[in-house]
Amino acid sequence: MSVAIQHNESGNAHEEHHEHKQTFIEKYIFSYDHKMISKQYLITGLIMGVIGITMSVLFRIQLAWPGESFWIFDALLGKFAKNGVMDPSMYLALVTIHGTIMVFFVLTAGLSGTFSNLLIPLQIGARDMASGFLNMVSYWLFFISCTIMLSSLFIESGPASAGWTVYPPLSALPQAIGGSGMGMTLWLISMAFFIASQIIAGLNYIVTVLNLRTKGMSMTRLPLTVWALFVTAIIGLVSFPVLLSAALLLIMDRSFGTSFFLSDIYIQGEVLAHQGGSPVLFEHLFWFLGHPEVYIVILPAMGLVSEIMATNARKPIFGYRAMIASILAIAFLSTIVWGHHMFVSGMNPFLGSVFTFTTLLIAIPSAVKAFNWITTLWKGNLQMNPAMLFSIGFVSTFITGGLTGIILGDSTLDINVHDTYFVVAHFHLVMGISAIYGLLAGVYHWFPKMFGRMMNKNLGYVHFWITAIGAYGVFFPMHFVGLAGLPRRYYSNTAFPYFDDLTDVNVLITLFTILAASVQVVFLFNFFYSIFYGKKATQNPWNSTTLEWTTPVKHLHGNWPGELPTVYRWSYDYSKMNKDETDYILAGQDFVPQNVPIQDNEEETMH
Amino acid sequence: MTTLLIIIVIALLGITFWQLSKIVKLSKPADSNDTEIADNKDNKTQAKLMLVFTVFLYGLMFYSFWEYGKLLLPESASEHGHTFDQLMLISMGLLIFVQMITQFLLHWFAYKYHGKKGRKALFYADNDKLEFIWTIIPVIALAGLIIYGLFSWNDIMNLEETDDTLVIEIYAYQFDWRARYAGDDKTLGKANVRFIEGVNQLGLDESDPYTEDDIIVSELHLPKGKPVIFKFRSQDVLHSAYFPHFRAQMNVVPGMITQFGFTPTLTTAEMRETDHMIDKVHNINEIRQENSIELEAKGDMPLEEYEFDYFMLCNKICGASHYNMQMKIIVEEEEDFDAWLSEQQTFQELTAKK
């Protein structure tokens, strides 16, 4: 709290505040500045990402060479891998924590935390978030949540191992699996902090977008990034509280003997007193968040990609209004499709029909978006920067992964592919890889804005192509493993000779995993190296129209040195010609920044 | 195969790092006026790489279908499974078609319109007609799939119990399955976990006379051609009874009875005789022999020869041995089934022995 006090002492006159020299702690740790908080989110997210991906490499090695001994298991897992052979329960723990980290810590906080913080104020022309203080609180809650989650890796009984979906009774009963003891308690506490952080952050984003837009920045002039981040915050606000309530009820069942989710259980020679609860209720509550969650993950990536694609194609995004409409449609529909995770959960089959209907509806706005992105490329002048390549990669994996959603969303077809590797392949492509591509594209594109330097493009190219090959190499063949009938969350398939012929595919997938994971080192190197030694960035390296590129390279508290910019147009006036079709509107320059007034020789469009 | 793949990947990695070091060297002092922004040359190179990648992607897709298509489940061994297979085929056909076209357009445009000095991008912001078309096409296609899907779903899930139906309870616990047949009275007796004691593993209510002739077994036998309804019960945590060959699955939920039904159409013997299964089992046995040689070299027991049997597996994470929670299923002609059933011990006989 010394921060707040210091602020008051020196900052009673606001103008004076700009020059006031910040202490190290104020500037880098308990910072109120949205740009610094954005970097904090990004770096924390990347560290969590390294941990999550390392875990996936470990369990993929186990899947390719089941039950064999590896020194790396011995080194990293210690007593959970006696003689270097991974324990079955450790396998489940790794899968669980991998899923949790990737979905929540990397792609929810790391992705939307980074870019909401960076881009919302900069792109709407605001000096900072509505509440800098709450913004700081939200980051530190996230940080605490990460710490607790990671600390659970080191406890005696092992971390949570009931899957990232933590269905009870497995997650409620330490007798059922070791990880449901202390490990699960820490998981739940960590998630409670996480949810609190997300809710505070979300409120802040929403208020900022609604109230702090600069003069002329109407909602229909907002870049799609801001639209996507704004709607993401709304979905989060609607659904995260429901997860919190599920977590609270689960805590009560675990510690205070209530029976919300438990009934008629006999375990380890003992009948438990719980009576009348239903695990299916938990599934409803979980997926009421869980499904919107996948859109919380993907919408920001869609926003970033739309923006990057338009900039690098030197063309407006095709169908701006349709893009907004589909973001809204996806957001709305995403809250009424959760039941597609539960077709065979034992819920009433009639409900299954309803959820099939809503689920296949959501394919429509998604298809519209995909077509619009493809059309944005058409007749462009594509600048193949690494960010652009990742954006193209995003559209590719989003389509490949999205299409199989039509199978999974169909209750009839889901019967036989539910919980198999087909699902794993589907969601990794459509949300995992796609969102990671969105994140990476965003990092390459806004790195100059964040750090004032450029990332090395050649390393970026190497990073992209090998990642792209690796990602498809891992997840395309994986569909077939699922269609062969192999369930997910299996420590090994050696208990079924029937699956013996899957060995080759499994080995292939693991090799691609190792390839894709190791090339991320190139990215990390590039990232950290460029922070210190990268080429100095110019103010607007990508010739972009949006407001963030009108701020000076050197970060200022308050973003713009003088007055806030005024906005006169939408953010997609790329390659627009003047009335006589003789030249671009601004002669010789193929883009018109948003703060440039409408010119005499320009035809007015509706934006 | 495996060693070859390992060698390839190691080689690839080697090349990668070699290239990396070269790139860093090249991009450093030599052209220090490089802005790190894609220039004309980069656009051209990256566009070409885009083509190479497209070839890789299509190659991977075709290779997967060709090579891994063999791994897919055989034709359905249940009646409703044929509807399932049909719908799957249609949906997959549609997906593959859309995938092939959209990926091509995406990558082709990325190649064709790569940046060039002097190229002007087309300012093309909207086209209502075009957008309407590609909204309406998915609407129609999806409407078809939804209708087909919902009709099949209703057929599959609306279970009608007639005199002819065989009702079987499937009981799940960490980490095994039991099946309970109703016996002569054709009624399953009452049960609850609170009655579990000694040999009464499934918690049957001994005061209920319907339990007396119930038959509890650990191997599931099914008569061909007869509709079966399964009632699922779990003793501890969630499990899922997954019968991949019958296109059937239902979660098993403690505190509640769930159900699913199907009619087996191929006996175990008939399934073993299909071309697909003969090939598959042959292939598996070759793999097992290879592995056995390695095992024997290490002084371990060789693997047994594999023969196909249907199985049910657990498909909802349920604990450490989730990966090995299975039950063998035997589908046989009705006479064989009746003969088998009559040899099994009833619940009364089981409890009397103690």
Ligand code: HEM
């Ligand atoms: C190198 C990249 C990755 C690889 C090789 C990988 C691999 C896997 C595999 C094989 C599983 C299933 C294990 C099983 O069910 O037994 C899994 C689970 C999962 N992964 Fe990944 N993954 C990667 C990256 C990601 C990313 C980017 C996400 C972000 C969404 C993600 C999210 C998940 C989730 C949510 C699960 C489910 C966890 C559970 O079953 O509880 N993964 N991963």
Ligand SMILES: [Cu+2]
């Ligand atoms: Cu969902």
Ligand SMILES: [Cu+2]
């Ligand atoms: Cu189980």
